[in-house]
Amino acid sequence: MRRLLVSTVLLLAATMPATQADDLRLPLKKDSVRFAVIGDTGTGDSHQRDVAHQLDAWRQKFPFTFVVMMGDNLYGGDSPKDYQREFEVPYKTLLDGGVKFYASLGNHDNPNERLYKPFNMNGERYYSFKPERASVRFFALDSNYIDDKQLDWLDQQLAESGSDWKICFFHHPPYSSGETHGSAVLQREKLEPMFVKHGVNVVLSGHEHFYERIKPQKGIQYFILGNSAKVRRGDLLKTDLTEKGWDQGYSFMLVEIAGDDLYFQTISDRATTIDGGVIHRVGKTEPTPGRSAQPVQPGPAPKPPVKP
Amino acid sequence: MTTKPLAAVVVWVSVFSAVPLFATQRGNVPANPDALTQQDFKKRVDAYVALHNAAVKDVGTLKPTSDPAEIKQGQNALAQRIAAARADAKPGDLFTPEIKTRFRELLAPHLKGEDGRDAKAIVKDDAPVAVPFKVNAVYPEGKSLPTVPAQLLVNLPTLPKELEYRIIEKHLILRDTEANLIVDYMLNAIP
Numbered sequence: 001m002r003r004l005l006v007s008t009v010l011l012l013a014a015t016m017p018a019t020q021a022d023d024l025r026l027p028l029k030k031d032s033v034r035f036a037v038i039g040d041t042g043t044g045d046s047h048q049r050d051v052a053h054q055l056d057a058w059r060q061k062f063p064f065t066f067v068v069m070m071g072d073n074l075y076g077g078d079s080p081k082d083y084q085r086e087f088e089v090p091y092k093t094l095l096d097g098g099v100k101f102y103a104s105l106g107n108h109d110n111p112n113e114r115l116y117k118p119f120n121m122n123g124e125r126y127y128s129f130k131p132e133r134a135s136v137r138f139f140a141l142d143s144n145y146i147d148d149k150q151l152d153w154l155d156q157q158l159a160e161s162g163s164d165w166k167i168c169f170f171h172h173p174p175y176s177s178g179e180t181h182g183s184a185v186l187q188r189e190k191l192e193p194m195f196v197k198h199g200v201n202v203v204l205s206g207h208e209h210f211y212e213r214i215k216p217q218k219g220i221q222y223f224i225l226g227n228s229a230k231v232r233r234g235d236l237l238k239t240d241l242t243e244k245g246w247d248q249g250y251s252f253m254l255v256e257i258a259g260d261d262l263y264f265q266t267i268s269d270r271a272t273t274i275d276g277g278v279i280h281r282v283g284k285t286e287p288t289p290g291r292s293a294q295p296v297q298p299g300p301a302p303k304p305p306v307k308p
Numbered sequence: 309m310t311t312k313p314l315a316a317v318v319v320w321v322s323v324f325s326a327v328p329l330f331a332t333q334r335g336n337v338p339a340n341p342d343a344l345t346q347q348d349f350k351k352r353v354d355a356y357v358a359l360h361n362a363a364v365k366d367v368g369t370l371k372p373t374s375d376p377a378e379i380k381q382g383q384n385a386l387a388q389r390i391a392a393a394r395a396d397a398k399p400g401d402l403f404t405p406e407i408k409t410r411f412r413e414l415l416a417p418h419l420k421g422e423d424g425r426d427a428k429a430i431v432k433d434d435a436p437v438a439v440p441f442k443v444n445a446v447y448p449e450g451k452s453l454p455t456v457p458a459q460l461l462v463n464l465p466t467l468p469k470e471l472e473y474r475i476i477e478k479h480l481i482l483r484d485t486e487a488n489l490i491v492d493y494m495l496n497a498i499p
Binding site for chain 1: 452456
């Protein structure tokens, strides 16, 4: 009987998502910008809900104020029921708590999702926003459809963004070690020169159903996070691009920006820390036309904050 | 009566469609056929956008809302209005034979070599099945909208926000972005 009980407890432990958010490795600095990253979320299934559950739990210790979404927000349709099942229900606690979501469009999204207010796209397929009193500006792009108009818009927006941290997010990863999709080379050829020219610091994307932190490319830190509801196990190939990768489960990322440092922690649906570290912004902070990104330098994972 | 402006646009589009496409510029001076073809395409696109905008006036502008049902209803109402206004539309109204030829010429160089293979791979990636190649058909709900390789896109005439190109396997469609309608299509646009 005792063996059975132990087995049951172990089985429960293995099958139930963990809820402990006690491994926070972000520094929680005063006046820092705090947000979460999720990608390829719109399944409405238990995996999406597990990740959403973890987001709720970790928000108790790391009070992020907004979430950026890497696209494929709704799979399989865009009826009102789809919005409800694949967004409103899983993230209800966060939405009720005042957390704002900023979406980008994936290849499975109807572009009319831009009209859905809780996605905060202001009716546009691509847009930028700057959190209040923050020294960071985000640029949400539509990587499904990079035409001259979007490129011109991005060029102008980046040029006007001054010394802020510049974070671009969109669906297709410019660099990837994925076997199924791989690097979105054609998008990269159009976007990367602009990123370099204007000093973009960080690029976030999804599409690949795994997590990958790419070694900095031309001074830019690239992340892939497309496994917040779907995973493609074994799809992450061993390449020279990878700094850290994980294709064995579902995850999300917490990010904190303080001064010239960006801290990140990637966490699984089982509350396990997959990756963590700090990116330090160095060099000139003003964009130099025709030149220089503001190179980023990865650093070691920060120590956990001291508990009171 | 709200249908009058749309009716006027339909008449104008119909009249326009009957205009010969390859008239020469200024009397006997031969025109650049490429420029004329692209100019013709632009006129046809402009005419469609005028019709689209008239339909928007009739059914109301799609505005950001927290109610997904409103988005869906607005999209469907617009689609029905446009489809009714161009009930006589047929394949080739926008992609005329001359325009198809020109588009193939614009796309072909970018489908060769390594970049070309990448472009074709992108098109195949998540390519949806069962997309109807039919004017005024609704693009199937829930089907992915395949990414258009940027290299191809920037070599095609830029479209206003009401329209977009999508490549389904080897075929190019012109899609109304707000109404989710297939406006015209071009089979075998890429080799």
